Amino acid sequence: MCRALTALVFLILLAGCGEGRQGIIITGDGSLASNTAERAKTRAEEAIAKDLLRFQATVVIAQLPRWRDESRVRDEGWYWDMVQVDVTVPSPLTPAERDTVSEMTKRSIAGAVIGGSSSLLVVIHHTAVATKPTVTPSIPVRHYSVQTGDTLADISMAFYGTTQLWRVIVDANPGIDPATMSVGTDLIIPPKP
Numbered sequence: 001m002c003r004a005l006t007a008l009v010f011l012i013l014l015a016g017c018g019e020g021r022q023g024i025i026i027t028g029d030g031s032l033a034s035n036t037a038e039r040a041k042t043r044a045e046e047a048i049a050k051d052l053l054r055f056q057a058t059v060v061i062a063q064l065p066r067w068r069d070e071s072r073v074r075d076e077g078w079y080w081d082m083v084q085v086d087v088t089v090p091s092p093l094t095p096a097e098r099d100t101v102s103e104m105t106k107r108s109i110a111g112a113v114i115g116g117s118s119s120l121l122v123v124i125h126h127t128a129v130a131t132k133p134t135v136t137p138s139i140p141v142r143h144y145s146v147q148t149g150d151t152l153a154d155i156s157m158a159f160y161g162t163t164q165l166w167r168v169i170v171d172a173n174p175g176i177d178p179a180t181m182s183v184g185t186d187l188i189i190p191p192k193p
Contacts, residue, residue, distance in 0.1 A: 037064040040078035048085065048108040055093075055101055060086045065112065079112050082119040092126045142189040152178050160192045168193055 025035045033039060045059045052059070065078035085105050093101065105122045113120050144155060152166035160168075170176060172190040 037066070037078060040065050044109055044112060048087070048105055051104050051108045052087065052101060055089050055097070057101065058088045059105075060088075061109075062086070068114075074114075077112075079114050080109075080119070081114050082121075083109065083113055084121040084123060085109060086123050086125065088125045088127055090127055093124065098124055144187045144189050146181050146183055146185040146187060148183050150181070152181075155187065155189070159189050165192070 023035050024032050025039070027033050041061050041064055044065075045061055048059045049057055061083060063080060063083050065080045065083075068074060068076060068079045070076040087101055087105055089101070101124055102122045106117045106120055110117045110120060142159070144159070146155075152169055153163040155169060156166040157163050166178070168190060169187060170178065172188045176185070176187070
């Protein structure tokens with residue numbers, strides 16, 4: 001058992017040695033995995049999404065990072081020369097929220113971009129479905145020609161079933177004086193309120 005464990009540790013160390021090898025990593029669930037560009041990209045996407053949790057954002061980075069050996073300026077690791085980060089949120093953002101999402105995204109990944117934030121583009125999308133404007137079905141306008149002896153109360157009773165809605169007819173026909181309506185006057189009869 002002890003020899004098997006020692007051999008495993010030796011293999012892990014050996015896998016991490018040598019030029020062009022990035023070794024293996026221990027993932028969040030404790031399993032071993034190759035330290036690849038794809039895995040580094042996925043970790044960066046997850047870290048940004050976690051920072052943007054309140055916006056329910058999904059994050060996609062199209063480019064893969066490149067392995068950089070240790071230098072005087074940077075530790076060895078995965079870095080992007082230039083990168084575009086696409087952030088998708090479920091609904092439109094206010095200008096202030098867009099600025100916040102952009103700045104938080106830049107802060108999350110800027111350390112892994114060789115050129116800093118000047119080599120980083122954040123594109124924000126939203127998935128809200130555009131709603132069609134509601135169309136109110138048009139109700140045909142009815143007209144009535146005043147007959148001898150008609151009152152607005154009578155016309156209201158005929159169209160609405162009550163004499164109480166005669167003012168609706170007056171409101172739809174500006175300039176009509178109920179006291180001086182003449183035979184043949186064309187009245188607009190609006191829908192019953």
